[in-house]
Amino acid sequence: MARQATAVGSNDGIGSVAGSIFKWTVLTFFLVFTFFPLVWLVISSFKTNIELQTAPFALPQVWQFGNYVNAVQVAELPRLFLNSVIVSTSSTALAMLITSMAAFVFSREKFRGQQSLLNLIIAGVLVPIIALMAPYFRLTNVLGLYDSLWALILTYTAINIPISTFLMYGFMKSIPAELEEAAVIDGASFYQRFSMVIFPLSRIGLVTAGTFVFLFSWNEFIYALLLTSSVRSRTLQLGIRFFTSQFFTDYTSMFAAIVLTIIPSVLVYVFMHEKIIKGLTSGALKG
């Protein structure tokens, strides 16, 4: 028996080691898979363009710190970064405020034409945004908002209303009616049902939709070009494109600009990730 037990224990040990090796192999693979493009980007940002095109995976012969100087000087990154933060944050906040209220009404109230109206709003997801360029340009000019941050904030908010409403509606619809009924029995008003019951329980949905809107606003290029004309109201994506011209792209300076623009996001995540994850999961536990 003792010999058998030892054999079993030995098998368990081998299985455990094999599992551990498999686990770390998979994790290492994904770590490399995830980080390689970022590391490549950073290394490439220190090369010359010829080195990049002829030996894309080699280290630079001479580290070209001048690419970073070029990035800051040509693209006026600090101002564009500030504009991007303002536009992305404002459009996200505005979209979340509007769509959370809209989704609350659609998911918790009953009125005539409710489903048709909801479908009409959500159908906006299917419209390619490039098809809306002419009307948005016209509207922006008529309102006197051309070449202002307002033009981008309102446009990004409007463009994201369909998808955000769709996401928020789904989350709010899944919240049990009993919770709201209990609040009504306790005397909660219409606004209190929204602000004290449904809205807090929709935190995950808010984060999901908000992340979507923020990333869209941060990365959007064509409307930023269409609706603005000066550095006072332009965003980072336009700054990055300053390194592409009609017949040539200065990739290495562009990579330097991209690295500079992602540093703040990385720093925020490094120092705040515990709070972000805690914020994301606490809603689920309490809900």
Next chain:
Amino acid sequence: MKRTLSGLMMVTLMLLLALPVFASGQQEQGQGEIVLNFPTFWVGQDSKAEPLAQLVEEFNTQHAGDIRVVIEPNPDTDGYRDKLNTQLATGQAPDIFVFNPDPTTFQYYDSELLFDFTDYMDDTWAADFQQSYLNESTRDGRLKTIPYEIGITPIWYNMDLLNSVGWDAPPATMDEFWQMADDLKAADIVPTSQMTGGSNAWTSMLWYSHIMASLGGPDVWDRPLGDPIYVQAAEILGRMFADGNTTRDAVGGDAGVSGGHYMAGDTAAFINGPWYIGRIRSDAPDVHAATALAAAPQAGEYGGAQIGFLLSNLAAGNTDDPAKAEAIVTFMKFMTDPANVQQVSEAAGSLFAVKHELGSGADPLQREFVRAANDATFVVGHFQSQYPVSVVSEFGQALSALALGATDAEGFVQMLVDANN
């Protein structure tokens, strides 16, 4: 939890209240001063960015208090075109803008959106231009854009590499070209830079245009798509992608790949226009010094042709205001003044539709371009300028299929014909 909602509302409110501080994009305009907005992609890293900015500053100084031109930087050429098309579609042409002449954009001549320069183009002003480009910019007797930058795209040869395998002059015929390619390959040198990527497979599309010109002559583009010479030209171009005649990354590669290999001295032959001079001079001075330009090797009945075209015209939005019209014409005359054109030409290495001398400071390669243009037996446009966007976009896809052996020369042409239907 209520704090979350309140916080969201507070943040929104504060941001919206604070926004006017950052949001104003309105430009100040002096009393009686006419402001002309000039959206252009000649900004950032473009070789014309700096000389253009200097010219505009000089113009503004000369006309201080009367006219002020404001450059609106539009990086990304494709994005600029999207924006311009949207503006024109909504009936709002910019005050001054760069107009890319092609079959699609010339349709705007039929509208009232463009300023009509016909009556302002008197003999004195017209004498500054090469007449052929004025003719090309005129439709139904109306001159609604001013010809400005032109391009020719001869073959660039790295003579150091050719000399190293015993060639002291570029090949004159295709037979000589293939012999040269074999000699280069024997010395581990890749003969040509090619590409199938980008939005139009630019440099390889130019090779194709050269071969077509040699096969079809000055009226080559009168032949319908599907004519046998399109297949003949495709066979030759396909061979340039086979047997080690180009780099392995040519399929899918963009203009950066194509030009990068030439600048690195990896390839012996390449095609591009004069706008590339500034880049090669700064990034690869040895290759710049070793480069000679020539017409394409003769593939058919016609030799010595060049591919040339109007690259950028200057245009303006129509206006009923006589003072603004006068300001527009004043600026256009300033931009096309031969001395000012020379300034931009020498700084950027570009060629122009305006007659001008090249000073002692001109790049030797730029002088080679002028010589190549003068030596041309005839000049025709490139393939891209003859066909709609659907065919141009398909060209790169069809070329990839040809290069990878997924189709033959006839299949390549059939793909273009299908895209044209």
